[in-house]
Amino acid sequence: MIRNGSNDRGHSGEEAAFPPVSRRAILDQALDLTIPAVPVNVRTVLALTSEGSVDAKKIADAILSDMGLTLKLFRLMNSAFFSPYRQDVISVRFMVVLLGFDNTSKIITSVPLMNIADNGLVARIMAMSLLSSEFARQLAVSDLLEPDTAVPCAMFASLGHIVLASLMPDVYSQIWNNDKFPWSRATFKKTLGWLPKDLASRVARAWNLPLLMRQCIQPPDDLARFKPEKQALIVTVSCLEQMMFCAALMHNSHDTQERLRSRVKKVLKISNKKISAAMKQGLARFEENNPVFYELLRKEGVLGNLLI
Numbered sequence: 001m002i003r004n005g006s007n008d009r010g011h012s013g014e015e016a017a018f019p020p021v022s023r024r025a026i027l028d029q030a031l032d033l034t035i036p037a038v039p040v041n042v043r044t045v046l047a048l049t050s051e052g053s054v055d056a057k058k059i060a061d062a063i064l065s066d067m068g069l070t071l072k073l074f075r076l077m078n079s080a081f082f083s084p085y086r087q088d089v090i091s092v093r094f095m096v097v098l099l100g101f102d103n104t105s106k107i108i109t110s111v112p113l114m115n116i117a118d119n120g121l122v123a124r125i126m127a128m129s130l131l132s133s134e135f136a137r138q139l140a141v142s143d144l145l146e147p148d149t150a151v152p153c154a155m156f157a158s159l160g161h162i163v164l165a166s167l168m169p170d171v172y173s174q175i176w177n178n179d180k181f182p183w184s185r186a187t188f189k190k191t192l193g194w195l196p197k198d199l200a201s202r203v204a205r206a207w208n209l210p211l212l213m214r215q216c217i218q219p220p221d222d223l224a225r226f227k228p229e230k231q232a233l234i235v236t237v238s239c240l241e242q243m244m245f246c247a248a249l250m251h252n253s254h255d256t257q258e259r260l261r262s263r264v265k266k267v268l269k270i271s272n273k274k275i276s277a278a279m280k281q282g283l284a285r286f287e288e289n290n291p292v293f294y295e296l297l298r299k300e301g302v303l304g305n306l307l308i
Contacts, residue, residue: 022193023193026164026193026199027199030167031207033163035068035126035162035166036111037067037069037072037111037112037114038068038292039114041066042066042069044065045066045069045104054101056097057093059101060091060095063096063108064092064133064155065130067126067129067130067155067162068114070092071156072107072108073092073095073107074089074095074152074210074213075209076107077089077098079208090148090149090152090210090212116293120169121165124297124300125158127296128248129155129162131282131283131286132155132237134151134282135278136150136153136236137150137151138278139270141270141278142270142274144232144269145236146233149212153233154240154241156204156209156217157241158244159204159217160197160203161196163199164188171192175187182245197218198218201214212230216237216238219235223235231267232267235263236268240264243260243261243306243307247303247305248300283303
């Protein structure tokens, strides 16, 4: 964890004087960062892998309910050892099949455990990311989205925010609590040294995350050159991420969320009715699979602000 001094800021809206931050120091610590797993999710996966007749999809779905577990598999399975020809592996179900249940359980137990109560904003952003991934899963009713791809891509779209909130919690929390959203690029540059998307892009490349996931983390400017399926994925993931942050940080964000939903409707070629149904199903699945995170977002008012 990097500390920047007290960084006190009053409530009058003036910007605090933050000490200089070393971009290199932040990047070095970011590359060594491990995202922890929620204990109950680890127990669920271990229980499933101990069953000889369970379907690999069921194990994969349980892993995809947890950011720490999902990231561990992605970093391992896309490493030079497992993917020597640098062919991106993005399906968690395929990873489980390739590893086998015993190896999967051994890998799962190596992930550090998370105490949600002690992780403040990190836990909140992780919860938002997991809910976003459930929305993406349900929006795959469109022929332009593939669930195996959409879920992890949506899950890690906010990786930069999680990294910065983990490494510099005091400074990041002041930006979260006191600055108007959408945040300005200058705010992050001046106070944290990095834009979240830029830092996440560097980290994701170093962690060997698949190219498609990196493009969802930092969308390219020239989306028009991509095939419709990739355009649909990147735009949908980006809109879902923005909707989550709007719900978390803006009290009157329904107009903004409506515009984002319109973009999703256009790019996925589905109706508003299907979008609403998908989001309701995603929220129900999120509550079932991550009740602690669901309750966290409910108490913070994020769920009440979401336009579903």
